[in-house]
Amino acid sequence: MGAGDAGAMIESIAFDQPERAARLWRRWRGEGMQAELFEQFAPTLALALQNAPDPDRLLLNFDRWLESLGATLTYYRLFAETPAALTPLLALLAHSQYMADTLLQNPELSEILLDPRLLMRPRSRADLRRDLHRLLKPCTTFWMKLDRLRAFKQQEFLRLTALDVLGEASLPDIARGLSDLADVCVGAALDACHQELGAAQGVSGEHGLCVIGMGKWGGRELNYSSDIDPIFICADQPPLQGAREPMQYLTRLAEMLVKALSEPMRRGIVFRVDLRLRPEGRFGPIVRTVSSALHYYENWAELWERQAMIKARVCAGDPRVGEQFLERIHAWVYRPALSDADFAQIIEQRARTEAQTQARGEYETDIKNGWGGIRDIEFPTQALQLLLGGKHPRLRTPNTLDALQRLKSARVLRPAEADALRAAYCFLRTVEHRLQLQYGHQTHTLPSAPRERERFAKQMGYAEPAAFEAELQRHRETARGYREKVFSPHPLTPAPTAWERGETAPLAHAVGEGLGVRADAPLAHAVGEGLGVR
Numbered sequence: 001m002g003a004g005d006a007g008a009m010i011e012s013i014a015f016d017q018p019e020r021a022a023r024l025w026r027r028w029r030g031e032g033m034q035a036e037l038f039e040q041f042a043p044t045l046a047l048a049l050q051n052a053p054d055p056d057r058l059l060l061n062f063d064r065w066l067e068s069l070g071a072t073l074t075y076y077r078l079f080a081e082t083p084a085a086l087t088p089l090l091a092l093l094a095h096s097q098y099m100a101d102t103l104l105q106n107p108e109l110s111e112i113l114l115d116p117r118l119l120m121r122p123r124s125r126a127d128l129r130r131d132l133h134r135l136l137k138p139c140t141t142f143w144m145k146l147d148r149l150r151a152f153k154q155q156e157f158l159r160l161t162a163l164d165v166l167g168e169a170s171l172p173d174i175a176r177g178l179s180d181l182a183d184v185c186v187g188a189a190l191d192a193c194h195q196e197l198g199a200a201q202g203v204s205g206e207h208g209l210c211v212i213g214m215g216k217w218g219g220r221e222l223n224y225s226s227d228i229d230p231i232f233i234c235a236d237q238p239p240l241q242g243a244r245e246p247m248q249y250l251t252r253l254a255e256m257l258v259k260a261l262s263e264p265m266r267r268g269i270v271f272r273v274d275l276r277l278r279p280e281g282r283f284g285p286i287v288r289t290v291s292s293a294l295h296y297y298e299n300w301a302e303l304w305e306r307q308a309m310i311k312a313r314v315c316a317g318d319p320r321v322g323e324q325f326l327e328r329i330h331a332w333v334y335r336p337a338l339s340d341a342d343f344a345q346i347i348e349q350r351a352r353t354e355a356q357t358q359a360r361g362e363y364e365t366d367i368k369n370g371w372g373g374i375r376d377i378e379f380p381t382q383a384l385q386l387l388l389g390g391k392h393p394r395l396r397t398p399n400t401l402d403a404l405q406r407l408k409s410a411r412v413l414r415p416a417e418a419d420a421l422r423a424a425y426c427f428l429r430t431v432e433h434r435l436q437l438q439y440g441h442q443t444h445t446l447p448s449a450p451r452e453r454e455r456f457a458k459q460m461g462y463a464e465p466a467a468f469e470a471e472l473q474r475h476r477e478t479a480r481g482y483r484e485k486v487f488s489p490h491p492l493t494p495a496p497t498a499w500e501r502g503e504t505a506p507l508a509h510a511v512g513e514g515l516g517v518r519a520d521a522p523l524a525h526a527v528g529e530g531l532g533v534r
Contacts, residue, residue: 009046016056024063034073040080048090053458061093061100068107078114088113088162095165095459098440099158106267112159119159120168125180128156132188142196146260149185149192150267156181161224161437167461171426172401174433178222179213185270186211186228186261187316193256201249205241209234209250209287210322211257213315214277214308219398221429225436225443227274228261230315232287233325250287277308290325297332303345309333310382311398334389334396343383347487350379367431368444372476374428377404377421380486384412400425421482424475431472434459 015021028045029038045062052058069075079086092113093100103109112118123131132152139145160177163169169177194207214229216222232254238246261270278284279296288296297305309329314322353375357366368374381403389395392410397403401422408418434456435443447453457468 009050013050013055015059021056021059024059028063028066034076037073037076037080041076041083041086044079044083044086045090048086048094051458052094053455054094057097058090058094061097061104062090064104065089065093065100065107065110068104085114085116088119088166091165092158092162095434096161096437096440098437099161102154102158106154109155109158112155113162119162123156123159123177125183128180128184129187132184136188136192142192145192146189147265147267149189149260150265150270153181153185153270154267157224164433165437171430171433172221175216175221175223175429178224178226179217179220182213182217182222182228182271183315186230186257189260189270190253190257190316193253193260197249197253197256201243203240203242203249206239206318207234207250207253208238208240208318208321209253210314210318210325211316212322212325213313214311216311217315218311218313219400220313221399221401223429223436223442224433225440227272227442229274229277231278231293231312233293233321234287234289235318235321236289236291247287247289251285254286277305279305290321290328293325294328294332297329303342304349306333307346307349307382307386310385310396313398330396334386334393336390338383338387343387346379346383346386350375350483350487362445365446365448366444367428367435367446372478372480373444374425374432374479376476376479376483377425377428380483381407383486388412417482420478424478427471427475428479431460 010021010025011018013021029035029042049055049058066072066075089110092103103113132149135148135152136145139148156177160169160174160181164174190207190209190211194209198204198207210233212218212231212233214231216226217228217230222228232250234247234250238250240246240249243249258273258275262273263269275286276282278286279288279293279301284296297309310333312326312329314326353369354363354371357363357370360366363370366373378400381400384407385395385397385403388410395403395406395410397406404413404418404421404425407413408415413421431446432444435445438459447456454465457465460468462468462471
């Protein structure tokens with residue numbers, strides 16, 4: 001495509017304000033050397049505008065980005081020599097107003113998008129930890145560290161977003177990358193807080209505090225706009241030196257950490273922090289010893305807390321404390337059996353969240369809690385983990401996709417059904433990501449207006465809205481079918497089974513006869529014939 005063709009393409013795009021588009025195009029082109037350079041990358045720019053979900057938004061974002069640069073011709077020369085260098089930038093500006101605003105406020109971040117070596121290089125958790133350590137090492141004050149921490153989060157967040165909208169990373173890759181970023185940031189912030197607070201109070205030595213991640217953070221499946229849900233656990237005898245009241249010090253340390261992560265600064269926040277999943281919720285102490293936490297769970301916790309503990313993972317701090325806690329709590333989470341009443345309670349929890357979406361008029365548009373939403377895959381999967389994980393430790397995993405794979409390997413799910421559920425989960429979570437990327441809001445609601453829905457279909461990579469709607473419906477039906485199969489009523493027979501007698505049996509046998517489910521009971525059909533167990 002030549003520059004003339006690009007100009008003709010611009011004229012064919014249905015801009016809301018075509019006169020403004022033509023005026024900006026002429027300004028970008030300019031005269032002389034600028035015009036010669038512009039004509040080399042104009043086709044790439046025109047094609048991006050044509051394919052953008054909202055051409056006007058991309059037009060304005062690109063114009064604002066050019067205005068933020070100090071040396072436009074320098075970038076024109078780069079784009080003229082390598083037009084493809086524009087592609088990551090244009091994709092980001094087209095798909096996420098939130099990240100576009102971040103880039104415009106911090107134009108130096110453009111280097112990540114324009115240098116394939118920075119954008120595409122794989123980054124493990126160890127790589128992130130090393131890079132963040134190097135960034136923080138020269139800092140001379142606590143507040144400088146917090147600012148650098150936010151800068152680091154912005155850099156990696158931008159990189160992951162670009163890889164996502166370019167299609168260079170899968171949903172599991174992005175969710176894992178965001179979770180690893182949270183692990184590293186929380187760990188660095190905890191060390192910085194301990195150094196600052198310890199120096200102020202004359203405390204030295206290891207703090208012995210462990211941060212247990214819950215929810216999507218624990219499952220390494222964070223969203224772009226997820227809170228992180230920590231539980232703070234410490235050793236029964238914290239190894240602090242110089243602290244007259246160790247628990248008071250650790251409580252102050254945890255509070256300081258939450259503030260360091262969630263208090264807005266000039267670069268925003270690192271992560272929002274939600275402490276309500278801790279024992280006793282907002283009424284409980286922020287920090288508990290291993291023994292205190294175990295005592296609470298074993299004596300006072302409700303079923304939803306047991307279900308939530310499936311997601312628990314050591315994310316930062318002292319790993320020895322965390323592993324000790326998780327090793328001991330697993331016996332409480334994964335028991336030899338799940339009672340009929342407990343199973344019914346899980347069903348009721350899911351029905352309650354669904355009823356709330358109906359009350360809000362979002363039953364069809366809430367991609368998380370509504371009909372055929374993400375919860376229709378997560379809740380049944382967790383129910384099967386609680387049902388079977390006591391006797392089959394290989395089903396114990398905090399990650400939903402990993403759990404589906406393990407249920408498939410254990411022959412609880414047919415291969416085709418497990419693969420369909422994986423595809424549905426990835427699709428629905430991608431929809432959720434695209435919704436949140438638009439403005440950085442913690443939303444799960446699809447647009448209902450036809451024009452916005454059409455634009456969102458383009459954000460998902462569909463030129464035709466009907467194709468997106470058909471794909472969405474197919475995956476929601478898969479999710480809903482799974483929920484209906486697993487959550488059917490399931491009367492249990494009182495007769496002792498091979499499982500209850502402690503005899504070894506294949507998992508397929510354990511699900512059917514081993515749980516004492518009658519052959520004619522709905523759950524027997526669901527977990528037997530319906531889920532592929534022979």
